[in-house]
Amino acid sequence: MTTTTTKPRGSQAAKAPAFDSVAIRSDFPLLQTQSHGKPLAYLDNAATSQKPQAVIAAAARYYTTYNANIHRGVYKLSVDATAAYEAAREKVARFINAPSEREIVFVRGATEAVNLVAATWGMENIHSGDEIILSEMEHHSNIVPWQLLAQRTGAVIKVIAISQHGELAMDQYAQLLSDRTRLVALTHVSNALGTINPIERIVSMAKARGIPVLIDGAQSIPHMAIDVRKIGCDFFVFSGHKLYAPTGIGVLWAKGELLEKMPPYQGGGDMISTVSFAGSTWNDIPHKFEAGTPHISGAIGLGVAIDYLGGIGMDAIAEYEHDLLMYATKQLNRIPGLQIIGTAPEKAAVISFIMENIHPHDIGTIVDGEGVAIRTGHHCCQPLMDHYNIAATARASLAFYNNREDVDRLVAAVEKVKEVFN
């Protein structure tokens, strides 16, 4: 049998191991490379994260030693591949404290997970005149699937506004909740602002009226420990590639009783129990939602990424990143003419900024020349950009493998931007 676990870093003691950012950085091959002849300072982690060697090796090991399709062979390779794929599912369940691995559906990413819920649960439970509550800070992937559903069903979308600091208007949320509300779908952490939303309060307010809640965890899961039972939501979605795992794999977690009732998403192999032309019956959950050959190496890689993170500890990661965020915020705020967009007190390590008379696109090009990779644009949050009446921002998003030197390089690169334009 092939092993898919990596050795946890540091001691096995109950205490969180000390945070060794130098050793951690050396685990990521891409961070050793250069960009434009300069060491790479990768600060676009909200778009996607780099992968530790353990994850890269796990995918290679699958393809070189036990590549086979899953759930359908009696031979050893297939049995091994199936075991590794299902072991990854168990790891995901433990990572988010799901009651059972049967509630973990592998999908392509957060986007597909939201679409799955909208197309299955949504089509069955949301009708004409029903209301879906979203917020102004949602990623397009947690807006457009609901718009499509609303077009099909005649449902109505209600939007929680945000303050200038980038916090949800909780009073307004309380007013939006009504007898017509059928779903609240909200991001845990804003990818463009970094705001950490008070989702436990949001969920309990919805639950008081029996309203289901979907949480988009794409930007929270890389930065903090997630406990879906504590959050109390009904659906939680995220992408593997932002969690140091391969692209093309992601997770929908939903309460078992909901998954049992939901119709299938796509039809095909693996999701059925029996097929005849008189009609077919569905496989048990979660397989009912996993039609066709899945991203086997991706799921295995996700499991290994979770092992890797477990070796460091999500609480240690959150603490380290918070410290780095405070440092970066302080350093960037010192630059005259630079304005940070998104100044909520509770933030994950995302810093969006604009500069007086300098377009984000030009900032991005010039800092790229210094080996600093940041994102510029609307970050798939056009309604949010409209709120701030801007077309785009420059955004630095940090991970636990970043350090103060990366931040200093960003600051120096931004100074260079000012030089070019002055």
Next chain:
Amino acid sequence: MSDLRDLYQQTILDHTRKPRNKHEMPDATSTADGHNRLCGDKIRLFLKVNAGIIEDISFTGNGCAISTASASMMTEALKGKSVAEAQPLFELFHTMLTSPMDQEPDLEALNKLAVFSGVREFPVRVKCATLPWHTLQAAIKNQDAPVTTE
């Protein structure tokens, strides 16, 4: 890295800071909107054409340094020219931006627009420079639908 000074030439920065012909035109004979999906930049182009001659041309909108300077310099290059002259000039401009580095673009025919030759070292920025021109084409065709750089 390709030299930033090739991209952000003084002439370009000057047009970015003080864009020429950046205003609305109430008596335009046609207008068009352009949109760069990558960066969210939007531009509106105004044309006043009389007997095939571009009598006046202006633009509004917010964009990056490259698209603003390109719009500004395009309006300067085309004012007083015939509509028929605009298309070949755009083709030359486009060729300059997309030709391989070892090919000499026709800088002479492009005149002042040759300052954008550095953009071809930055392929992701080519669309910034061409957005005003694509929008111009739409205005010439008098299309109502917004154009994108896709």
